[in-house]
Amino acid sequence: MSELSTLEGFICGALASCGAVTLSNPMEVAKTRLQLQGELAKEGIKVYNNVGEVFTKTYKNEGIRGLQRGLGTSYVYQTALNGCRLGSSRTTWQLNGLFDHPGIPLEKNVTSTSVGAGIVSGMMGAASGNPFYLIKARMQAYSPSLPVGTQHHYRHGFDALRSVVRVEGLGGLLRGIDAAILRTCMGSSVQLPTYIAAKTYFSKHGIFEPNSLANFIFSSSISGACVCLMMQPPDVSLTRMYNQPTIKLENGKTVGQFYKNPIDCMYKTVRAEGFTGLYKGTSAQFLRIAPHTVCCLVFNDLVCGWYSNFKHDYFKSTTTSS
Structure with missing residues (x-):
């Protein structure tokens, strides 16, 4: 399989993510509403x-x-987040000298290099996708019949962008970016490393063939469970920071009415609702993240494989005809 460029990896990662989110979005709606219930x-x-x-x-x-x-x-969010995360992580892994010993194959380099790659690429994706995640969370929380949390009614994504900028200023699009980076870094730091480690383990011990569908699914499921465990508390914090009502200060700055930052949000949540408040919507989160992670990583492997084969065959036929 021919090596993909950063741009090609980005596009393949984005396509894989969009395919996965089509299936997992209803669970995301359920997770968001459960996290805001009883705030x-x-x-x-x-x-x-x-x-x-x-x-x-x-x-x-x-x-x-x-x-x-x-x-x-x-x-749009998945394109920004997972396109960056899956597309740039391979490039980051190739900077072996920054983390591990040079020359170690990517499949074996699953410790500090892959953790570092996940964190760096996750930060890039979270920062670029923050405005869209904010809008997505508010749109998913909105219900004309059974409202939970603060309600924000937008006709569509572009209307939401205009409304946020008009009411909260450009800074409103960056609301919760610290929580987004924390959440995504925690998830990204374990998603790819655990996936690669599980896939390598199953292959090494002869449990599954290296590129079999069963290996993809079981490795992705393990990865999804690890991601769910790591990022649920910051995910609750993120949802609430995005959806909280805003107030305008005397200096004209618009700030969140309930929370200053993700740590403040988690502290207030535990104080008011107990420790379990940080794990509201966990069942929906796992039911979302397990199939989403499976589909995302499997689709990414398949799309990259299909594209690499197409690219190889295309250039081979071009060279032959020349």
Whole structure:
């Protein structure tokens, strides 16, 4: 399989991510609404008791459109986030001298190099995709019939961008970027390393063939579970920081009404709701992240493989005809 350039890796990663999010977006809607339910309250009326109720009530009151709220914005976000993360991580791995010993094959270099690659590429993706994740979270939280948390009604993604800039200024698009970077770094630092480690282990011990579908699925599932465990608390923090109401100070600056930063958000959440408040929506998160991670990484391997083969065959035929 021929080596892909950074641009080619970016495009393949973006396509893989968009395919995966089409399937996982309804779970993202459920996760967002569960995370906002009972915000900063010890007790309260529950709109949803579990993930199943989010699905049934949302579909009953809002239809399939309600389950796929924010899908268009999710495509843009996934392109920015995972395109950077999956596309640039291989380039980052190749800078072996910064982390591990030069010359170690990428498949074996799963310690500090792959962790560093995941963190760096995750930070790049989180920063570039922050405005779209903010809009996506607000659109997914919105429900005309069963509202939870602060409600932001936007007609579509472009309307949301205009509204945020008009009400909160350009700085509003960067709201929660610190929480986004924290969340994504924690997830990215374990996603690719655990995937590669699991895939290598299964291949080395003869459990699965190196490039078999079973190897892809089981390795991706292990990776997804690790990601879910690591990033759930900062994910709750991120959702709440994005969705919180804003106030304008005397100096004209617009700030969040409830939280100053992700640490402040997590502290206030634990104080008001207990430690379990940081893990609201965990079941929806796992049900989202496991299939999303499986699909994303499998699609990425498949798309890169298909494109590499096409590229090889194309240049081979061109050379032969010349």
